[in-house]
Amino acid sequence: MNIALPEVDLATLLPEGILxxxxxxxxxxxxxxxxxxxxxxxxxxxxxxxxxxxxxxPGAAGGTFDGxxxxxxxxxxxxxxxxxxxxxxxxxxxxxxxxxxxxETYYGLVLFALLGMHxxxxxxxxxxxxxxxxxxxxxxxxxxxxxxxxxxxxxGSVKYFLLGGFSSAxxxxxxxxxxxxxxxxxMGGLSASPAAPVLLAAGLALxxxxxxxxxxxxxxxxxxxxxxxxxxxxxxxxxxxxxxxxAFAVLLRIGLAVPGAGTDFLPWACAxxxxxxxxVGNLAALRQENLVRMxxxxxxxxxxxxxxxxxxxxxxxxxxxxxxxxxxxxxxxGAFAVAVTVAGGKGGSLKIGDLSGLASRRPLVAFAMxxxxxxxxxxxxxxxxxxxxxxxKAALGEGWLFLVLLxxxxxxxxxxxxxxxxxxxYMTEDxxxxxxxxxxxxxxxxxxxxxxxxxxxxxxxxxxxQGIGRVFP
Amino acid sequence: xxxxxxxxxxLTILLPLAGCAAVLLGSPRRAPHAALAATAATFLLTLVxxxxxxxxxxxxxxxxxxxxxxxxxxxxxLGVDGLSxxxxxxxxxxxxMAVLVSWNTVRExxxxxxxxFLVLEAAMIGVFTALDAVLFYVFWEAMLIPMFLIIGVWGxxxxxxxxxxxxxxxxxxxxxxxxxxxxxxxxxxxHGPGFTFDLTRWLLFSVPESRQNWLFLLFFAAFAVKVPxxxxxxxxxxxxxxxxxAGSVLLAGVLLKMGVYGILRFCFPLFPSAVSAFTPAVMVLxxxxxxxxxxxxxxxEDLKKLVAYxxxxxxxxxxxxxxxxxxxxxxxxxxxxxxHGLSTGALFILVGAIYERxxxxxxxxxxxxxxSAPVFAxxxxxxxxxxxxxxxxxxxxxxxLILLAGFQFRWWLGALAAxxxxxxxxxxxxxxxxxxxxxxxxxERGPVYDFRFRERFVMTAMVxxxxxxxxxxxxxxDRLEPAVRDLAVPAVSRxxxxxxxxxxxxxxxxxxxxxxxxAGS
Numbered sequence: 001m002n003i004a005l006p007e008v009d010l011a012t013l014l015p016e017g018i019l020x021x022x023x024x025x026x027x028x029x030x031x032x033x034x035x036x037x038x039x040x041x042x043x044x045x046x047x048x049x050x051x052x053x054x055x056x057x058p059g060a061a062g063g064t065f066d067g068x069x070x071x072x073x074x075x076x077x078x079x080x081x082x083x084x085x086x087x088x089x090x091x092x093x094x095x096x097x098x099x100x101x102x103x104e105t106y107y108g109l110v111l112f113a114l115l116g117m118h119x120x121x122x123x124x125x126x127x128x129x130x131x132x133x134x135x136x137x138x139x140x141x142x143x144x145x146x147x148x149x150x151x152x153x154x155x156g157s158v159k160y161f162l163l164g165g166f167s168s169a170x171x172x173x174x175x176x177x178x179x180x181x182x183x184x185x186x187m188g189g190l191s192a193s194p195a196a197p198v199l200l201a202a203g204l205a206l207x208x209x210x211x212x213x214x215x216x217x218x219x220x221x222x223x224x225x226x227x228x229x230x231x232x233x234x235x236x237x238x239x240x241x242x243x244x245x246x247a248f249a250v251l252l253r254i255g256l257a258v259p260g261a262g263t264d265f266l267p268w269a270c271a272x273x274x275x276x277x278x279x280v281g282n283l284a285a286l287r288q289e290n291l292v293r294m295x296x297x298x299x300x301x302x303x304x305x306x307x308x309x310x311x312x313x314x315x316x317x318x319x320x321x322x323x324x325x326x327x328x329x330x331x332x333x334g335a336f337a338v339a340v341t342v343a344g345g346k347g348g349s350l351k352i353g354d355l356s357g358l359a360s361r362r363p364l365v366a367f368a369m370x371x372x373x374x375x376x377x378x379x380x381x382x383x384x385x386x387x388x389x390x391x392x393k394a395a396l397g398e399g400w401l402f403l404v405l406l407x408x409x410x411x412x413x414x415x416x417x418x419x420x421x422x423x424x425x426y427m428t429e430d431x432x433x434x435x436x437x438x439x440x441x442x443x444x445x446x447x448x449x450x451x452x453x454x455x456x457x458x459x460x461x462x463x464x465x466q467g468i469g470r471v472f473p
Numbered sequence: 474x475x476x477x478x479x480x481x482x483x484l485t486i487l488l489p490l491a492g493c494a495a496v497l498l499g500s501p502r503r504a505p506h507a508a509l510a511a512t513a514a515t516f517l518l519t520l521v522x523x524x525x526x527x528x529x530x531x532x533x534x535x536x537x538x539x540x541x542x543x544x545x546x547x548x549x550x551l552g553v554d555g556l557s558x559x560x561x562x563x564x565x566x567x568x569x570m571a572v573l574v575s576w577n578t579v580r581e582x583x584x585x586x587x588x589x590f591l592v593l594e595a596a597m598i599g600v601f602t603a604l605d606a607v608l609f610y611v612f613w614e615a616m617l618i619p620m621f622l623i624i625g626v627w628g629x630x631x632x633x634x635x636x637x638x639x640x641x642x643x644x645x646x647x648x649x650x651x652x653x654x655x656x657x658x659x660x661x662x663x664h665g666p667g668f669t670f671d672l673t674r675w676l677l678f679s680v681p682e683s684r685q686n687w688l689f690l691l692f693f694a695a696f697a698v699k700v701p702x703x704x705x706x707x708x709x710x711x712x713x714x715x716x717x718x719a720g721s722v723l724l725a726g727v728l729l730k731m732g733v734y735g736i737l738r739f740c741f742p743l744f745p746s747a748v749s750a751f752t753p754a755v756m757v758l759x760x761x762x763x764x765x766x767x768x769x770x771x772x773x774e775d776l777k778k779l780v781a782y783x784x785x786x787x788x789x790x791x792x793x794x795x796x797x798x799x800x801x802x803x804x805x806x807x808x809x810x811x812x813h814g815l816s817t818g819a820l821f822i823l824v825g826a827i828y829e830r831x832x833x834x835x836x837x838x839x840x841x842x843x844x845s846a847p848v849f850a851x852x853x854x855x856x857x858x859x860x861x862x863x864x865x866x867x868x869x870x871x872x873x874l875i876l877l878a879g880f881q882f883r884w885w886l887g888a889l890a891a892x893x894x895x896x897x898x899x900x901x902x903x904x905x906x907x908x909x910x911x912x913x914x915x916x917e918r919g920p921v922y923d924f925r926f927r928e929r930f931v932m933t934a935m936v937x938x939x940x941x942x943x944x945x946x947x948x949x950x951d952r953l954e955p956a957v958r959d960l961a962v963p964a965v966s967r968x969x970x971x972x973x974x975x976x977x978x979x980x981x982x983x984x985x986x987x988x989x990x991x992a993g994s
Contacts, residue, residue, distance in 0.1 A: 408652060419637060423637065
């Protein structure tokens with residue numbers, strides 16, 4: 001009897017191995033200094049994983065497990081993005097885990113979530129992608145309610161769990177239909193002309209809807225503001241960026257498949273989601289008083305701008321999407337970093353009004369926040385400008401003029417709430433304000449670093465464009 | 474024309490930014506000194522192209538060309554031609570004035586104030602020298618945040634509203650411009666020069682007539698808001714009223730010029746047939762602006778609002794002038810851009826001085842200032858006469874050329890535009906009478922202190938060029954000749970040759986102007 005064993009090349013999965021071991025080890029940490037050790041170990045693991053993807057070692061790219069896993073240049077790029085987001089989000093979590101006796105598990109859970117995102121990014125099979133989504137989701141359900149003292153945290157966690165379970169079910173159903181149409185759960189089934197295009201279309205639609213939950217695309221965005229508000233700020237920061245990067249990697253892989261009967265609805269579906277996300281996200285953000293809820297709706301809108309890349313995949317869509325994601329991670333996590341430095345234990349209930357007079361109290365922090373807001377609004381000389389510029393160029397190149405005009409209109413709307421933050425910081429007097437917290441040096445340092453990076457991507461974006469251009473020739 | 478290897482223009486942009494660093498590192502007490510040194514040095518640099526261009530030739534000078542984002546066809550491309558030649562010194566000059574005006578009037582957040590002004594100056598110079606569309610756009614938008622802060626932080630009561638309104642109007646227009654730029658780059662890709670944002674390469678092909686109208690509208694939206702043309706003008710009075718005096722000076726003196734500059738730099742050479750198609754509509758808006766702005770100025774009680782509406786009126790006249798498309802109209806339009814910068818800038822400085830003394834800008838609460846401040850009164854009258862276009866001062870030169878062109882274009886258009894002379898005189902004389910003469914109506918009566926050394930110096934510096942331009946207009950008009958000839962090349966000659974996409978580099982079009990531009994790149 002001859003059983004063909006799949007060819008396994010574990011060297012390709014070295015970063016994931018490091019993440020898994022560190023995450024498991026952190027769970028066993030005990031003692032007075034466990035919290036600090038866990039933070040250091042988790043950040044080190046994520047940083048090593050990032051470097052291993054950024055500067056691939058021999059064998060870093062390649063397929064293994066019979067093609068279930070495939071790391072190509074694009075996968076490595078998205079791994080870098082998820083690692084970057086997770087790394088920054090962990091640096092923001094120092095404050096919130098300080099007083100908790102189980103603080104160290106927090107970092108272990110973040111690493112497990114990161115592992116799940118890695119699986120989503122490099123998997124070539126819908127069932128493996130589903131595994132990745134669940135590995136990502138389970139730790140996040142716990143993390144969303146990590147702050148057990150807050151009622152909003154419990155509420156958000158339950159809401160996230162219910163909707164997350166719902167989206168998992170959608171994904172599984174979609175996978176089943178896909179299997180029925182294509183005869184395989186592998187992505188390769190997309191390139192062959194399907195026997196039952198309608199079945200394939202229905203399956204893909206459900207899969208895309210489930211991914212829409214992860215990128216908070218309208219109409220799958222309802223959970224985001226409540227969950228962000230209740231979660232610790234570090235988790236909200238993680239949720240706002242990292243799962244988006246992983247889900248976009250999957251969408252890109254689906255979208256890049258040869259268009260044919262059963263997949264030709266995808267560009268339009270993405271365009272509709274993009275338009276709806278921009279409109280709903282920006283208009284809803286206008287009315288928010290709570291900073292984190294405002295950032296949540298702003299994230300919905302930013303997801304809409306990024307979705308514009310998918311209908312334009314035949315042109316520059318994928319590099320534009322990757323660049324936008326990178327800049328989004330920099331500026332959005334930067335905004336959360338500022339929120340952490342000024343929150344002083346207030347967490348998700350921080351109001352925009354609490355920033356009043358920040359420019360006179362803490363000029364550098366206020367300046368960094370201004371950079372992030374200007375960049376989110378897409379004004380030069382920040383990375384946000386080139387992100388939007390490149391995205392508009394990609395969409396216009398494929399003839400999506402009305403989508404770009406909608407994006408332009410919604411960008412003008414977004415100026416209202418982004419600049420309101422700047423106006424509150426610079427143009428209102430400090431009304432007694434809150435006492436400056438003892439300082440969150442890690443978050444403050446991160447905000448400074450991210451502000452510089454946001455400006456750098458706006459002034460000298462060329463080398464990043466070149467790097468991304470090599471990935472998507 | 475890269476004879477000068479020296480990166481003069483980059484230096485001119487970087488000097489104010491270096492001034493920012495100096496202001497930030499120094500003490501708040503020294504901030505005005507550092508800002509003055511930086512703006513004065515920048516002003517001297519902006520004068521260099523003026524001196525070097527005696528030879529009179531239409532190409533770009535002091536060209537700097539470096540790749541910036543090659544994969545997207547964006548380059549760092551700077552240059553000066555006849556169109557921007559005088560706008561640069563105007564920017565440098567008014568920036569120095571803005572610093573002097575705010576010498577000891579700003580008391581809080583002094584460093585931030587001067588940093589905002591210096592960043593604004595760098596961006597303004599960038600706008601007037603950029604030859605790459607995306608670079609232009611980056612500078613164009615980079616002006617917004619400093620101006621937003623200047624109005625919003627150091628303005629008067631309703632400042633936040635005015636600052637947000639200013640930025641929303643401008644961005645709404647300029648995002649359409651960005652879409653236009655990208656579409657233009659795609660057109661360029663399909664017509665020969667490749668996917669590029671370089672203006673000098675865009676000039677190598679003719680935009681298909683079917684696309685011209687739409688692209689013109691996208692471009693024109695941004696510029697019309699900035700000019701501002703009626704009905705896109707409502708942000709202007711609010712911004713002016715709330716901005717500090719120095720902010721108003723730069724807003725009226727330089728920022729409004731950018732709208733007209735953009736039209737001349739992009740719309741005229743790129744979309745000649747659309748420009749002729751839309752000329753009637755733009756003329757109507759311009760004339761409406763002239764009359765409506767003047768009538769509104771007449772009814773204003775607030776001095777700053779009055780001057781702001783007079784700007785709407787004057788800018789309408791400039792637009793009418795350039796859209797006549799004749800050498801006289803273009804020349805008059807460009808000259809009038811400088812004149813308006815000088816006279817309106819001077820008026821805003823004077824209004825600021827009044828407010829400093831009387832703490833009010835209401836016409837009903839002023840009066841009789843001439844009695845106690847004769848020097849002030851003299852400067853006020855000169856600035857007012859310049860704005861009214863009295864012969865012997867600068868305003869007359871520009872208005873005369875524009876009206877000449879207007880009458881040549883259509884006699885009734887000239888006649889309508891000429892109402893600016895009468896209406897302008899009406900509201901300006903009323904303002905002068907109520908501010909300088911009559912009896913003091915202010916709540917706290919009493920003599921005001923007259924101009925001291927600093928203010929006398931500032932106003933002398935403002936008034937001198939008015940007289941010089943008024944008496945020797947040929948200093949300006951001769952140097953504008955090549956730029957104007959270039960712009961007024963009628964659309965026909967460009968359409969005589971339809972460009973075959975592949976051989977776009979070798980076409981001969983419309984005389985020498987193109988070749989000069991090519992040589993410049």
